[in-house]
Amino acid sequence: MAPQLIILPILIPAFAAALLALLRGCLRLEKVLAALTALGLTGVSVWMLMAIDGSDTGVVGTVLGGWEAPYGIAMVADRLACIMLCLSSGVGAVALIYTFWTVTETQQRHFFYPLFFVVILGCNWAFLSGDLFNLFVSYEVMLIGSYGMMMVGASKPQVRQTMKYIGLNAVGSTIFVAAVGLIYATTGTLNMADLAVRTATLEGDQAAMVTACSTVLLTVFAMKTAAWPLYFWLPDSYPVVPAGANGFYAGLLTKVGVYSLLRVFVMVFRQPGSEFALEVLLVLSGFTMLFGVLGAMCQWEIRRILSWHIISQVGYMVMGIGLVSIANDEVKTLAIAGTIFYIVHHIVVKSCLFLVGGIAGKVAGTQELKKMGGVLDMAPGVAGLFIIASFSLAGLPPFSGFLAKFVLLKAGLAGGTTLAYIIVAVAIVTSFFTLYSMTKIWGYAFWRNRCKESVSRNYRGMMVPTAVLVVVTVVMGVWAQPFSQLASRAATTVIEPTAYIESVPGMARERDEADDRQAERATSIASKPNNTEAVR
Amino acid sequence: MELLMALVIGVLFAAGTYLLLRPNFIRVVMGLGLYSNAANMLLIASGGYKAIGLSPFVTSEDAQTSVMMDPLPPDIIxxxxxxxxxxxxLFLTLCYRVxxxxxxxxxxxxxxxEMDERDSDAAQARAQTQDLEATKATEETASDENEPAARSLPDVVQELAKDDPQAPHEPGGDELRPRGATGLNGATA
Incomplete structure (x- = not known):
């Protein structure tokens, strides 16, 4: 494939959003066009994954405007990025079709569908970005879209919650810019491939400086990921997102943070001492899992329970990233492959649970557990979808959750340090609590006596997109080999970024000159302390 | 120059943090403004600011030895x-809306x-909780209308409420109490 084509997953939603905004008021046409675009986007993403996975290096990179690295803005699609693209486009399409039954006319007139595509655009952009500042811009695009979608219709609780969400994210974005400035000041580049080359040759004080700056970035990503102790914004804000769209939010938005952690802290920062940030992540993961699940256990509303579970599930993925701090190649590959598998599993299952929760709420008339009941009686199909998805979330075989957790726990046990053992123990305990919490939803909402007599039948259509996600989690569990092998192949590019670096035009030459320039920079720093940037 | 820049950035971040923590929307907006200014100053500093009184984009007064400063940080700013x-x-608009x-x-x-229901519903529920008589009346009518199978529901809820330490133990108040009273909202408030 031509390298320039990798920006298609950014261009398609951008044009779709603009076109849909112009079509405001043509309700039916807007829905048809949105669905077709989302499905087309999924097709393009899957085709890209096939093409890139089949190529020799497994990475395709391009620079916008033809300016070679490190000056041009790099866009790189490796297997990990393509997997994420497939997920964001695919789950986006599913959630979008689901919203046909939930979104009101008012919400649609308030640019619901254009905003949906802006969020997809931001996510896809973040996955393809090969430059730290570009990553910041893509985060902003995604966030601005998500602000709009969160308060579409502008009811009082929505506006209140969105304001908190904006305030927190505005602070996060500022810290992101500051971190970018610090990293640029210490390394002289923001291109991820170039950073990977340059940080690998650093030593002594400079390496320590980069590690210090990277922890500022860690704070930002931890906040976007909702890792402990920066998770408090999530359970308040997600329940106000319109039904259907909240499935997409729950699946994708925090995972953009996990993806950034994986990309930046595993692949980009390679200086001696870079394990520090990963060790911090490993410790945080234990707290994240435990606090998330304990928070979920004391909630009484389906969407809130599920929102808290996002936090505890994020803990597992962060645990996988943290395990990379153990200097053992086998453990590293296993941990990263497990994390990638977990991300795929989690996005599918969590979105699915939010969508099922929406249907159950529609059947029972509320999502408040204490007022619900009898959904099993009224809508057995919905109960079936829920039980599969919730078993998968808790990690019972034969669903995808079991394998995802198994690989991560195996990596943790193979790691063999005391900290890894403790985190593995926490992960197992968290799993049990997750099962308890899912049983609570099952017992109250599904199994109890009927809460009302007449059942509206118009939930049937919503089950189709939800069932697609359930099928994916079953297939990923039963026929796991292709998925786990793909995850392993994706992990190798992240751990050994040679192919990634060489795919960016101009970077191969850049890397060959890196040693020379390193020496030159060292002398220039010694002679003219303030002039490092001018030399570049 | 570095010390001056560092002090300015530090003071801006400190003042921004102070304002962000004030219980007042306008101060929060101002705090965010100071934050972004501080971050931009940091970027200027990362581009290698030379000396007081010198144009920011050249490295020296002397045209012969002067080099253009790195253009990327201003671009990022x-x-x-x-x-x-x-x-x-957007944030300011939302503050006004709130x-x-x-x-x-x-x-x-x-x-x-912070639940999905419209405020009117929540206000209604709150009013009902405050007025116990009204609550009981509502509950009675509710259970009169229901089938025998569904009649056990309030009892079940009542039993569960006893196990739930956060739930108030007032009769019939459980179902109709404002939703925000359980869980996270109570904990973080």
Missing amino acids: LTAIVISFAVGA YLDHGTDNPEELPND
Whole structure:
């Protein structure tokens, strides 16, 4: 494939959003066009994954405007990025079709569908970005879209919650810019491939400086990921997102943070001492899992329970990233492959649970557990979808959750340090609590006596997109080999970024000159302390 | 020069943090403004600012030895300013909207029921909880209308409420109490 084509997953939603905004008021046409675009986007993403996975290096990179690295803005699609693209486009399409039954006319007139595509655009952009500042811009695009979608219709609780969400994210974005400035000041580049080359040759004080700056970035990503102790914004804000769209939010938005952690802290920062940030992540993961699940256990509303579970599930993925701090190649590959598998599993299952929760709420008339009941009686199909998805979330075989957790726990046990053992123990305990919490939803909402007599039948259509996600989690569990092998192949590019670096035009030459320039920079720093940037 | 820049950035971040922690929307907006200015100053510093009185984009007064400063940090600052301006404007609009909705500019005075239901429903529920008589009446009519199978529901809820330490133990108050009273909202408020 031509390298320039990798920006298609950014261009398609951008044009779709603009076109849909112009079509405001043509309700039916807007829905048809949105669905077709989302499905087309999924097709393009899957085709890209096939093409890139089949190529020799497994990475395709391009620079916008033809300016070679490190000056041009790099866009790189490796297997990990393509997997994420497939997920964001695919789950986006599913959630979008689901919203046909939930979104009101008012919400649609308030640019619901254009905003949906802006969020997809931001996510896809973040996955393809090969430059730290570009990553910041893509985060902003995604966030601005998500602000709009969160308060579409502008009811009082929505506006209140969105304001908190904006305030927190505005602070996060500022810290992101500051971190970018610090990293640029210490390394002289923001291109991820170039950073990977340059940080690998650093030593002594400079390496320590980069590690210090990277922890500022860690704070930002931890906040976007909702890792402990920066998770408090999530359970308040997600329940106000319109039904259907909240499935997409729950699946994708925090995972953009996990993806950034994986990309930046595993692949980009390679200086001696870079394990520090990963060790911090490993410790945080234990707290994240435990606090998330304990928070979920004391909630009484389906969407809130599920929102808290996002936090505890994020803990597992962060645990996988943290395990990379153990200097053992086998453990590293296993941990990263497990994390990638977990991300795929989690996005599918969590979105699915939010969508099922929406249907159950529609059947029972509320999502408040204490007022619900009898959904099993009224809508057995919905109960079936829920039980599969919730078993998968808790990690019972034969669903995808079991394998995802198994690989991560195996990596943790193979790691063999005391900290890894403790985190593995926490992960197992968290799993049990997750099962308890899912049983609570099952017992109250599904199994109890009927809460009302007449059942509206118009939930049937919503089950189709939800069932697609359930099928994916079953297939990923039963026929796991292709998925786990793909995850392993994706992990190798992240751990050994040679192919990634060489795919960016101009970077191969850049890397060959890196040693020379390193020496030159060292002398220039010694002679003219303030002039490092001018030399570049 | 480095020391001066470091001090300015530090003071801006400190003042911004102070304002962000004030219980007043307008101060929060101002705090965010100071934050973004501090971050932009940091970017200027990362581009290698030379000396007081010198044009920011050259490295020395002397045209012979002067080199252009690295253009990337100003470029990044420009983008960051645009973004923070847009988000700041949106945030300010929302503050005004929240003020119109609730008549307060103090985030601590905002209602705590963060569920999906419209405020009117929540207010109704709150009024019902306050008035126990009304609550009982509502419950009676509710159970009269239901089938025998469904009649056990309030009892079940009652039993569960006893196990739930956060639930108030008033009769019939459980179902109709404002939703925000359980869980996270209570814990974080």
